[in-house]
Each structure stands twice: as structure tokens, then as C-alpha cells.
Amino acid sequence: MFFRDKPVKSNHDKYKGKANKELYDLCKQKEKERKAERISYLEIISQNLMLPPDIIAGAPIVTINGRNSISIENHRKIMEYTGEKIKISTKICNLCIEGKNLKITYYTKEELKVTGIIHSVYYQQGA
Known part of the structure; x- marks a missing residue:
């Protein structure tokens, strides 16, 4: 039998923090993609209507x-x-x-x- 003097420390918090960071980074990336998609959509509409994109936005x-x-x-x-x-x-x-x-x-x-x-x-x- 093997006995330790110190209690075993869990690595759960370390992995939980890493997983949360990855999740937040993914959410931020998706939000940037949505904004870029919306801006390009507004640019297409403004070109077709011959209006400046600032007015449409x-x-x-x-x-x-x-x-x-x-x-x-x-x-x-x-x-x-x-x-x-x-x-x-x-x-x-x-x-x-x-x-x-x-x-x-x-x-x-x-x-x-x-x-x-x-x-x-x-x-x-x-x-």
C-alpha cells in the first residue's frame, strides 16, 4: 500500500479555466464574423441602391x-x-x-x- 503525506490536488480548476477561455474566444470570434457579414451585407445593399453605406447603417x-x-x-x-x-x-x-x-x-x-x-x-x- 502506498501512503502520501500530502493530499492529492485536483487539476479540475486548471482545465475548467482553460475550457472557459476557449469557449469565450470562440464566442468572440463568432461575433466578429457576424459583424463582418452584416457590414458586407449593408455594403451590397448600398451599392444596389446607390446610397452611401453610412446612411444605410x-x-x-x-x-x-x-x-x-x-x-x-x-x-x-x-x-x-x-x-x-x-x-x-x-x-x-x-x-x-x-x-x-x-x-x-x-x-x-x-x-x-x-x-x-x-x-x-x-x-x-x-x-
């Missing part, structure tokens, strides 16, 4: 008029609103406008207009 349409006015179409909601920063959520990203004396002049379901002295406009991922 619901991308925000940003029109800047000088330093004092900006119009945004295809927005979802206003996330932050101060005199120095306005953050707007869209389907594909967040849009940030920074400046001085910023005001939302009008706001409809389809479009909004910001006026003031605009210093910068930039996009953030994670809509």
Missing part, C-alpha cells in the same frame, strides 16, 4: 458650419449637456462636442443643432 451625419454651428442626424440621446461639453449617443458611437457657451438650439427625433464656439468634435467607441 444609420451612422450619424454631422454637418459643421464654421466654428459656431453643428447639426447631427441619426442621434439616439443626449448623454451629457454642459456649456463646455455635449455628449450625444448614436447607433455606432458617442459623439463629443467641446467648446464654450454651447447650447442645443433645437432638438427633434431625427436631428439636433448645437451652437456656440466649437473647439473640437470627436468620436468615442461604445455606443
Whole structure:
């Protein structure tokens, strides 16, 4: 008979972690494939309809008029609103406008207009 001084440690946790990582990696890869497939599908539709792919995908349409006015179409909601920063959520990203004396002049379901002295406009991922 063979006796050990130490208890035998199970390798279950080691293999469980490895299996979970493989599963999550596979899920992430499948999600990337689905997004690529959707984008290519939208590109085909846009070519057939002779429209820019951004419009079909619901991308925000940003029109800047000088330093004092900006119009945004295809927005979802206003996330932050101060005199120095306005953050707007869209389907594909967040849009940030920074400046001085910023005001939302009008706001409809389809479009909004910001006026003031605009210093910068930039996009953030994670809509």
C-alpha cells in the first residue's frame, strides 16, 4: 500500500479555466464574423441602391458650419449637456462636442443643432 503525506490536488480548476477561455474566444470570434457579414451585407445593399453605406447603417451625419454651428442626424440621446461639453449617443458611437457657451438650439427625433464656439468634435467607441 502506498501512503502520501500530502493530499492529492485536483487539476479540475486548471482545465475548467482553460475550457472557459476557449469557449469565450470562440464566442468572440463568432461575433466578429457576424459583424463582418452584416457590414458586407449593408455594403451590397448600398451599392444596389446607390446610397452611401453610412446612411444605410444609420451612422450619424454631422454637418459643421464654421466654428459656431453643428447639426447631427441619426442621434439616439443626449448623454451629457454642459456649456463646455455635449455628449450625444448614436447607433455606432458617442459623439463629443467641446467648446464654450454651447447650447442645443433645437432638438427633434431625427436631428439636433448645437451652437456656440466649437473647439473640437470627436468620436468615442461604445455606443
